[in-house]
Amino acid sequence: MTVDGAPDAGGRTPWPGVRTPLPGPRSAELLARKDAVLNGPLRDGGNVPVVLGRKTGHVLEDVDGNVFADHLSAWGAAPYGAQPRSVRAAVQTAWDRYGMEIAQYLVSEPVVALAERLVALAPPGITRAAPSVTGTEAVEAGVKLARESTGRPIVLGFLGQYHGESTYLTAAASTDLPGNTSNNAQYAPGLVLVPYPNRFRAPFHRGPGPYDDTIYLDYLETWVLRHQVEPSQVAGVLVEPVAGEAGILAPSAAWWAGLTDLATRYGWKIVLDEVQTGLGRCGEVFAADLWGLRPDVLLLGKGLAAGGQPLAAVLGTEEVMAGSHAHLGGTFAWEPAACAGALAGLDLLTSGGVLENARSMQRTAERVLGPLVEEVEQVGDVRSVGGWACLELVTDMASIAPAPAFQHAVHRAALRRGVLAISEPDKPLYRMQPPLTMEPELFEWSCEQVADAVREVAADPPEEDA
Numbered sequence: 001m002t003v004d005g006a007p008d009a010g011g012r013t014p015w016p017g018v019r020t021p022l023p024g025p026r027s028a029e030l031l032a033r034k035d036a037v038l039n040g041p042l043r044d045g046g047n048v049p050v051v052l053g054r055k056t057g058h059v060l061e062d063v064d065g066n067v068f069a070d071h072l073s074a075w076g077a078a079p080y081g082a083q084p085r086s087v088r089a090a091v092q093t094a095w096d097r098y099g100m101e102i103a104q105y106l107v108s109e110p111v112v113a114l115a116e117r118l119v120a121l122a123p124p125g126i127t128r129a130a131p132s133v134t135g136t137e138a139v140e141a142g143v144k145l146a147r148e149s150t151g152r153p154i155v156l157g158f159l160g161q162y163h164g165e166s167t168y169l170t171a172a173a174s175t176d177l178p179g180n181t182s183n184n185a186q187y188a189p190g191l192v193l194v195p196y197p198n199r200f201r202a203p204f205h206r207g208p209g210p211y212d213d214t215i216y217l218d219y220l221e222t223w224v225l226r227h228q229v230e231p232s233q234v235a236g237v238l239v240e241p242v243a244g245e246a247g248i249l250a251p252s253a254a255w256w257a258g259l260t261d262l263a264t265r266y267g268w269k270i271v272l273d274e275v276q277t278g279l280g281r282c283g284e285v286f287a288a289d290l291w292g293l294r295p296d297v298l299l300l301g302k303g304l305a306a307g308g309q310p311l312a313a314v315l316g317t318e319e320v321m322a323g324s325h326a327h328l329g330g331t332f333a334w335e336p337a338a339c340a341g342a343l344a345g346l347d348l349l350t351s352g353g354v355l356e357n358a359r360s361m362q363r364t365a366e367r368v369l370g371p372l373v374e375e376v377e378q379v380g381d382v383r384s385v386g387g388w389a390c391l392e393l394v395t396d397m398a399s400i401a402p403a404p405a406f407q408h409a410v411h412r413a414a415l416r417r418g419v420l421a422i423s424e425p426d427k428p429l430y431r432m433q434p435p436l437t438m439e440p441e442l443f444e445w446s447c448e449q450v451a452d453a454v455r456e457v458a459a460d461p462p463e464e465d466a
């Protein structure tokens, strides 16, 4: 695609190519320096054996001159490529004009314009917006609003979802197994977690017959609401429309209808965490649009920054937000240049072929990666929604036990072929999260490299630790 995010300065995006062992010498030196000074989780034991040298269009170049297709997109925060020209110009113009300013006290036009634009784009019923800097803060604000507007204490969340790194949200974010948190798991009062639909690792089975994820709601109603929590004490449900960190899991329309029914019946607010799914990742402006959801609160982050300055947003209905006394935001929330960059990003999202490109990525991933499930024993599942694809790698289909050594080997083999995607030691998921503007040829080529990497590793699979 040649939307604004494509190659910088009118040049061509270089094609991926790896010419040194990984890490290359310069990367190795910087990684050693990093490991000596950065804190625990950032010492990743060589999981990402490259150091960024520069970013152009849809590729990343390391400090040794190796070039990789970018399947991180800054974890979704750079959805239009490395330096989208219109975003850069908007950020710079606003900064030249307004400098840094605190929107909560002294407003400027980009702040007002962004609020208006987000409300106009949002699902029906959303009338208000509030500033935030990070997704974590936006989700915290969503929880505050649900509690404030209902006067109720309990929040229902979903096992395996990720919402951020504050103490409260780390408790809500159970993507990491307790064993991986090194005695640092957080437990927050007023939070009740229930399973989220997962067809591949389904915690509930109804016996033979088609998969039906409304059984998760039966469990919620029959067990949790009867034995654990009084429905009238629940302020709201905190939910990702498609679970991202848990591995691109999308519930059925029937599940959404059932959850919405429960929310209506008991007066719960639906707090939709679209920090990762929102603004095109799922092939629609909001993942809520996939099912026509009508959230009370909708949270945005990541892609809202459009690769420019950091910002996030809290959107809500008149009922939840108009009379709220909650102080949301902070010093840096919606500084004018960030708002101007976000507005330029929304122009890219809504005026180009970005959404269609994301949908075509899904079709490509299904066509190129999908058949691996039949072909390779260790590919347990392939899931894709819009510009997101994920492989769940297992030791064998009978046990579907995670295969971290196999996954790591795939990650390394893909890197050697020039694809840098997401593979974390503690998660049985290999994920591709490209910029939504990635050229179709580069995306298809990347999927082919990943498929070849899987085949290479499957030909001589590594031993898994017992």
Ligand SMILES: Cc1ncc(COP(=O)(O)O)c(C=O)c1O
Pocket (backbone or CB within 6 Å): 075, 133, 134, 135, 136, 137, 139, 162, 163, 164, 165, 240, 244, 245, 273, 274, 275, 276, 277, 301, 302
């Ligand atoms: C669904 C979801 N919510 C919230 C967050 C937290 O956002 P941030 O890292 O900007 O605090 C993330 C981050 O990955 C996320 O995926």
